[in-house]
Amino acid sequence: MSAAFELLDDIVRSGAQRFPDRPAVLRTTSAGGYGFRYVELDSVVESAAAALRAEGLRPGERVMLSLAGSPEWVVAFFAILRAGLIAVPILADTPGTALDSMAALTGARALVARKRTTPQSATRAGLCEIAIDRLLGATHAPGNAPVGCSGAATALLAFTSGSTARPRAVELTHASLLANLDALLRVRRVGPEDALLSMLPPAHLFELMAGLLAPLACGARVVYAGPPLPNRLIDALGRDRITHALTVPALLHALYEEVLEGMADGSGPRQRADLAQSVRRIESLRADELDELRAEVRELVGQTFRVLCVGGAAVDPLMARLLTPLGIGVEVGYGLSEASPIVSLGLASECPPGSVGRPLPGVEVRIDERAEIHVRGANVMRGYWGDPATGAEALAGGWLHTGDLGRLDDDGFLFVTGRLKEVMVTAAGETLHPEELEPYYASPLFAEHCVVPLKGNQGNDVPTLVIVPARKELTSQELQDAFVRLRASAPARCRVTSLVRLAAPLPRTALGKLRRRVLAEELSAEKEAQA
Amino acid sequence: MKGEEVERLVRALLGELSRSDVSALGRDEDLVEHLGLDSLQGLSFLAAVEKRFQVRFPDELLAALRSVGALVEGIQSARKEPVA
Numbered sequence: 001m002s003a004a005f006e007l008l009d010d011i012v013r014s015g016a017q018r019f020p021d022r023p024a025v026l027r028t029t030s031a032g033g034y035g036f037r038y039v040e041l042d043s044v045v046e047s048a049a050a051a052l053r054a055e056g057l058r059p060g061e062r063v064m065l066s067l068a069g070s071p072e073w074v075v076a077f078f079a080i081l082r083a084g085l086i087a088v089p090i091l092a093d094t095p096g097t098a099l100d101s102m103a104a105l106t107g108a109r110a111l112v113a114r115k116r117t118t119p120q121s122a123t124r125a126g127l128c129e130i131a132i133d134r135l136l137g138a139t140h141a142p143g144n145a146p147v148g149c150s151g152a153a154t155a156l157l158a159f160t161s162g163s164t165a166r167p168r169a170v171e172l173t174h175a176s177l178l179a180n181l182d183a184l185l186r187v188r189r190v191g192p193e194d195a196l197l198s199m200l201p202p203a204h205l206f207e208l209m210a211g212l213l214a215p216l217a218c219g220a221r222v223v224y225a226g227p228p229l230p231n232r233l234i235d236a237l238g239r240d241r242i243t244h245a246l247t248v249p250a251l252l253h254a255l256y257e258e259v260l261e262g263m264a265d266g267s268g269p270r271q272r273a274d275l276a277q278s279v280r281r282i283e284s285l286r287a288d289e290l291d292e293l294r295a296e297v298r299e300l301v302g303q304t305f306r307v308l309c310v311g312g313a314a315v316d317p318l319m320a321r322l323l324t325p326l327g328i329g330v331e332v333g334y335g336l337s338e339a340s341p342i343v344s345l346g347l348a349s350e351c352p353p354g355s356v357g358r359p360l361p362g363v364e365v366r367i368d369e370r371a372e373i374h375v376r377g378a379n380v381m382r383g384y385w386g387d388p389a390t391g392a393e394a395l396a397g398g399w400l401h402t403g404d405l406g407r408l409d410d411d412g413f414l415f416v417t418g419r420l421k422e423v424m425v426t427a428a429g430e431t432l433h434p435e436e437l438e439p440y441y442a443s444p445l446f447a448e449h450c451v452v453p454l455k456g457n458q459g460n461d462v463p464t465l466v467i468v469p470a471r472k473e474l475t476s477q478e479l480q481d482a483f484v485r486l487r488a489s490a491p492a493r494c495r496v497t498s499l500v501r502l503a504a505p506l507p508r509t510a511l512g513k514l515r516r517r518v519l520a521e522e523l524s525a526e527k528e529a530q531a
Numbered sequence: 532m533k534g535e536e537v538e539r540l541v542r543a544l545l546g547e548l549s550r551s552d553v554s555a556l557g558r559d560e561d562l563v564e565h566l567g568l569d570s571l572q573g574l575s576f577l578a579a580v581e582k583r584f585q586v587r588f589p590d591e592l593l594a595a596l597r598s599v600g601a602l603v604e605g606i607q608s609a610r611k612e613p614v615a
Contacts, residue, residue: 029590226590229578254575261582472546503551505572 005181006151007174009045009082011217016042019219022192025071027224028240035071038219041078044136048079051138055110055128059084059149062108062157064127066099068092069202070224072132074212076112077202079135081174084149087156088169089203091510103127105386106157106169151175157385158205158337169385170337179378180340181213183360187345188331190244192219195304197242199228199251201510205341206311206333211246220244230258238302245305248312250512252319262300275318282325290325297326307331313513314356314416314435320348332356334416338400339363340379344414355413365414366399372420373406374399405433422516424453424461430493432463434516440490441465445474445482448506451496452520454527465496466519468505476501532610537584538603544583545599548576558600573597586610 005011015024015038026035036044057063063080065087067073080087088106090099092114103111103126110128112135155177157169190196196215200207215222225236233255236242247255256275285293308323309331320330330348334356335341343365346357359365364376380400383391394401405423406416418433425431434451441449448468453461469479483499490496500523507515507522538558546553549566556565563573577596581587586609588596596605 227574227577227593229574229581229593231578231581231587232590254578258578504549504566508572 005178005217007081007149007153008155008177008213009078011181011213012038012042012045012078015216015219019192022219023221024216025074025222025224026240027070027226028236029226030235030239035221036075041071041075044075045078045082047138048075048135049082051135052079052083052085052110052130055130057083057085057110057128060086060153061110062086062088062106064088064090064099064103064106064108064111065203066090066092066094066111066113067132068224068227069198069200069207072136073202074222076132076135080112081155084153086154088159089156089208090159091201091203093510102159102167102169107386149174151178154382158341159203160337168387168390171382171385171391172337172340173382176340176379176381177209177213179362180209180342180360181217183362183377183379184210184214184342184345185217186361188214190215190218190220194218194220194243195223195241196220197223197225197233197236197240197245199233199245199247200312204312205337206335207246209340209342210309210311215244230254234258234262234300237305238300241302241304243304244307244309246309246311248512249310249315249319250313250508252308252310252315256319256322259297259300263296275316275322279318279321282322294326301328309333311335315348317348317353324349334404334406334414336402336404338381338394338402339375339377340381342379343373343375343402346413352409352411352413355409355415357414358412359414365408367407370420371405371407371417373402373404373414373416375402376400419516422453424463426463427456427458427460432493434463437463437490437494437496440494441467441483441486441496443482443486445470445479450506450514450516450519452516452523454498454520455524462498463496464498464500464523466500466502466506466523468502472503534603534607537606538599540583541580541599541602541606544579545576548579553599556599559598561597562599563597580606584610 004014020039021037024036024038024041027033063085065073065076065080067076077087077089088108090102108127110130112130112132115131151174153174154171155174156172158172159167159169194215196211198207198211200211202208202212212222223236223240223242225232225240228251305328307329311333315332323330331345332348332351333342333345335343342360343363344357344359346355351357362377363379366374368374376399383395403420404416405418405420406414408414418435422434423431424434437451438449446467447470450466451463452466454464456462465483467479479501480499487495507518509515542553551566577588577593580602584606586606588605588609592605596602
């Protein structure tokens, strides 16, 4: 299918021919909405591209895109590409200082945003700011000037989430993104009747690929329902006859609580029920009782919703066991910006527990002697923009060194077990991963918990449990007692020696991924200052 | 409910959710900056405020609800509107 596409914006051009009158992108609210049909989208992209050229922007120049997910975002993104420019999508709420450093790193010439941001910021970064309304209202005659772009040209620079390191700009070509799209469509297709609800920022490549490019390549519609508050999203599922959505574990949990609350006065599970308890309850239901519960859930999430794809971080296998019997399939997967981004995918009910599915067709995966996951294929990045040395290191030997640890089982299922850079080496010389320790330290007294390595005296790591108390009245003694009990019941190699109490929530990326290294560095610095 | 009462409840909820002391927080201080909330946490907080006060803020207003004062005003004006 996408073999027909040479450039990313061909998806829109082809959509205008194949599905002209079908809705392509929509913004909906309880009061109504607006959007573009495929033929309209193509035409508005064409005039917006002409408007960008009229700003004096030349092919190959970088244009930052800082908008929330919306039909406007989609127009701006494809217009940037159609004008032969390189898109640099960033989160809509990126603070001015971060925006400036991203602009400096990518050498961006322009910024497309809702309206002019602070004048100082724009001047400082030397950016030409273009309000999205100006692009949408453009009446430029289509340029028709071929931009001389080929699939090998760079299409976008994607900032990595920075959960473990300083953000880097991953350079992806039209061809690498289209290779990933092609691989994805070979195993998962949606149809023109399907509707995807966008919950995540499209600057996130997982959302861009599976939540925008894939549905548009199939004639489906993409729905933006505004700020992703759980209640708005749940309303949109039924109202907009949504069939698919992509989410991240943190948001999935919020949605789960929202649904539970909606059912709390009926016969459904009680509010804030523990996940394991809900799973046990569902699995013990008789067929007629399960039908009744399913009907009740459908009242809330609509009749059409059937696939939830979870990315960004590991999903609790219990969540899949909870949703599958309710008729909602959970897709799990693994990916990273450097791989355009999807590496593996699988329906949780068809994968061994904890697996992230099988590699996509055409995406080779191997595990090296340190257990690091390596990826090879047409989907792999060209390098890091402005940092050829780091890029060459990541691509040494023709394989992308992901920095993630994992294993492949005999049936080809991939498991991700941790981050290479987060491996802890204890004073006893033992190698441990925070992820293998953390499950032993869950307690109702802890709102959040994680394990981080603090620096020991002999250059070793001291695995340390960091907790955020569930209630601020909890005394240190109560927390310490809970910790001691958990440690005693953990296997010997998983016994953490020290405990740190945090008042603030754990530091996370915009999508809820734990910033473990940042936390470890902060705590180590504090410890040093106290010593 | 009077403005002071709404403000007291907003502060209590904020303190509970952020697990920090917000009594000294200025009425117009930026919550996201002050409490170091990320976008997801900010939205979860707004969702909790909506639930506690049984209101629904207009979508276009959400981005502006970044201080105790703005929240109090938002809640009071949303309470005048029927809940969507």
